[in-house]
Amino acid sequence: MPERLAVVTGGTKGIGVSLSRRLLATGHRVVALYRGDEESAALAKKELGGGFTAVRADVSDAGGVARVSALVLEEHGTPSVLVNNAGRNIDGPFLEMTTSDWDQVLAANLSGPFYMTRALAPAMLAAGGGSVVNVAATTGIRPRLNGANYCASKAGLLHLTKCLALELAPAIRVNSLIPGMIDTEEMRTRFRTDEQEHRDRLLAEIPQGRIGSPEEMADALEFLVSEKAAYITGQKFIVDGGQFMW
Numbered sequence: 001m002p003e004r005l006a007v008v009t010g011g012t013k014g015i016g017v018s019l020s021r022r023l024l025a026t027g028h029r030v031v032a033l034y035r036g037d038e039e040s041a042a043l044a045k046k047e048l049g050g051g052f053t054a055v056r057a058d059v060s061d062a063g064g065v066a067r068v069s070a071l072v073l074e075e076h077g078t079p080s081v082l083v084n085n086a087g088r089n090i091d092g093p094f095l096e097m098t099t100s101d102w103d104q105v106l107a108a109n110l111s112g113p114f115y116m117t118r119a120l121a122p123a124m125l126a127a128g129g130g131s132v133v134n135v136a137a138t139t140g141i142r143p144r145l146n147g148a149n150y151c152a153s154k155a156g157l158l159h160l161t162k163c164l165a166l167e168l169a170p171a172i173r174v175n176s177l178i179p180g181m182i183d184t185e186e187m188r189t190r191f192r193t194d195e196q197e198h199r200d201r202l203l204a205e206i207p208q209g210r211i212g213s214p215e216e217m218a219d220a221l222e223f224l225v226s227e228k229a230a231y232i233t234g235q236k237f238i239v240d241g242g243q244f245m246w
Contacts, residue, residue: 010086013040018214059112069119080130084113109153129171165234173233180240208241
């Protein structure tokens, strides 16, 4: 069994399971946290095998993060990689957005990475360091309608990444991985890409002329956590086919 350990939040479906799969393929054991989708967690465990462990946890709950992190350290060891991928999206017009809508999204997307990194970084530092990757979003740079909570949370995550990169250097590198249009079930539903008219309109915005794959996100993650990225920290790594060019 490989000796290196990676922790991936939201690591049992969508982009997250592709990240977990790649980390396994590159010699890591993976502990993937998931909030509530038992079916996806079971499918991931069946596919990925013995080096993969799925643990139910809500990253927006500080106490829960402290407990699950203690469990990970005790039962699995110290991670060399932490991927903060879990997130929530509750869209709505700003003037109709409830306090709960705001709090839930900020708690998952911004407080969650803070809680997870705070819980695991001391052990990572004591073990010699590692890599933290925060999965952000293009809407953290360019806003969109009906997403004030989500955009604010991801903008905050980009700046949190830089602050952590400063404070945890040089032993722990911290970077943001930003997906563009990646072919997941959520994206197909959200942008109606199964309908040719909507797909063509979207593709016209992307210089590469296609939608990206979760495996291409995993390619980027593989690079960011490897020694080939040893001089990269505090950066935005955007995988978007040239759509935004920031």
